[in-house]
Amino acid sequence: xxxxxxxxxxxxxxxxxxxxxxxxxxxxxxxxxxxxxxxxxxxxxxxxxxxxxxxxxxxxxxxxxxxxxxxxxxxxxxxxxxxxxxxxxxxxxxxxxxxxxxxxxxxxxxxxxxxxxxxxxxxxxxxxxxxxxxxxxxxxxxxxxxxxxxxxxxxxxxxxxxxxxxxxxxxxxxxxxxxxxxxxxxxxxxxxxxxxxxxxxxxxxxxxxxxxxx
Amino acid sequence: xxxxxxxxxxxxxxxxxxxxxxxxxxxxxxxxxxxxxxxxxxxxxxxxxxxxxxxxxxxxxxxxxxxxxxxxxxxxxxxxxxxxxxxxxxxxxxxxxxxxxxxxxxxxxxxxxxxxxxxxxxxxxxxxxxxxxxxxxxxxxxxxxxxxxxxxxxxxxxxxxxxxxxxxxxxxxxxxxxxxxxxxxxxxxxxxxxxxxxxxxxxxxxxxxxxxxx
Numbered sequence: 001x002x003x004x005x006x007x008x009x010x011x012x013x014x015x016x017x018x019x020x021x022x023x024x025x026x027x028x029x030x031x032x033x034x035x036x037x038x039x040x041x042x043x044x045x046x047x048x049x050x051x052x053x054x055x056x057x058x059x060x061x062x063x064x065x066x067x068x069x070x071x072x073x074x075x076x077x078x079x080x081x082x083x084x085x086x087x088x089x090x091x092x093x094x095x096x097x098x099x100x101x102x103x104x105x106x107x108x109x110x111x112x113x114x115x116x117x118x119x120x121x122x123x124x125x126x127x128x129x130x131x132x133x134x135x136x137x138x139x140x141x142x143x144x145x146x147x148x149x150x151x152x153x154x155x156x157x158x159x160x161x162x163x164x165x166x167x168x169x170x171x172x173x174x175x176x177x178x179x180x181x182x183x184x185x186x187x188x189x190x191x192x193x194x195x196x197x198x199x200x201x202x203x204x205x206x207x208x209x210x211x212x213x214x
Numbered sequence: 215x216x217x218x219x220x221x222x223x224x225x226x227x228x229x230x231x232x233x234x235x236x237x238x239x240x241x242x243x244x245x246x247x248x249x250x251x252x253x254x255x256x257x258x259x260x261x262x263x264x265x266x267x268x269x270x271x272x273x274x275x276x277x278x279x280x281x282x283x284x285x286x287x288x289x290x291x292x293x294x295x296x297x298x299x300x301x302x303x304x305x306x307x308x309x310x311x312x313x314x315x316x317x318x319x320x321x322x323x324x325x326x327x328x329x330x331x332x333x334x335x336x337x338x339x340x341x342x343x344x345x346x347x348x349x350x351x352x353x354x355x356x357x358x359x360x361x362x363x364x365x366x367x368x369x370x371x372x373x374x375x376x377x378x379x380x381x382x383x384x385x386x387x388x389x390x391x392x393x394x395x396x397x398x399x400x401x402x403x404x405x406x407x408x409x410x411x412x413x414x415x416x417x418x419x420x421x422x423x424x425x426x427x428x
Contacts, residue, residue: 201291
């Protein structure tokens, strides 16, 4: 599946954070150089990422911060709020329910599901926990498009199947396991080990090169 | 910083999961085609990712599973166990302390830290929670190389500074905030919103193209 510059897409939320902070501090325009410095990236990378969203700057002035925020949000589809269900209210599920970032991104988790009798009926970060059996009917009534999987690996495929049956077409899975879904469903596997892999390799490359730099 | 194929590096843990499962089911060799199918990726992508680790297959036979696992682990540095501290034992921190995946990856979280009196002294997934004030001395005694930040954004820079003072050179931060560290420290920011951005853009691309396909 070709969707353009995936690493760039993953960086866009970083720019949004920086732009919001610059805007709060009273700035109205920003250069690609400042953005690059704040994000710890190369200017050429920042320019390419921003170009992807269709935003254009002016020579000597830079980008209008409000316009750039709105370009990035539209590109990511974060200007349209959408509803999500979360299945699995363990530690990770609870962490996602309380994650500071999502509210800025149009993501509204409207209900959480579990099968543990101790979890059902609780309210976690203002979201009610319901029994997994009630998921299908509710998804259709509430026009829920997105499902988040935070159950243990062994239950993840079952929950994915349930999401698909409920008509959910976007699945975001945190289970360290590959899940099968029909071709009309987009699944994003969030592997916490991926970040660890990246950190270790980047750090090793740096140590290897250090003697050459000194 | 150029470290080669970062998206490929992030995919390596997926191959490891698949290879371990195939090995458990009694297989000794695997083709790039099977790996690609299991991972839901293009064969050309899988070949390129594996090539990066230095592993070589045989025509008509494929890759020896044990050798490929060992190549990937060595490439990622996961064959050498290393020690980490985790700061911030809220929901996300607790989830990471219990994450099934890390034990396979050489990562040993040897202590967790917090400032909340209710958290200190608790044992979370077999890891003791200590007061943040004791971090510096312990890092040096235990040869801890890696620090994981799961505190709220507002405290994240303070914890990063503390890690740096303690001699930690690899920081894995889950705070939705850009942190400043000296140039000899590698920092990996794990932005949960990045995965959400990728999911939405991939799903939107697919919907746009659907009428052409039908």
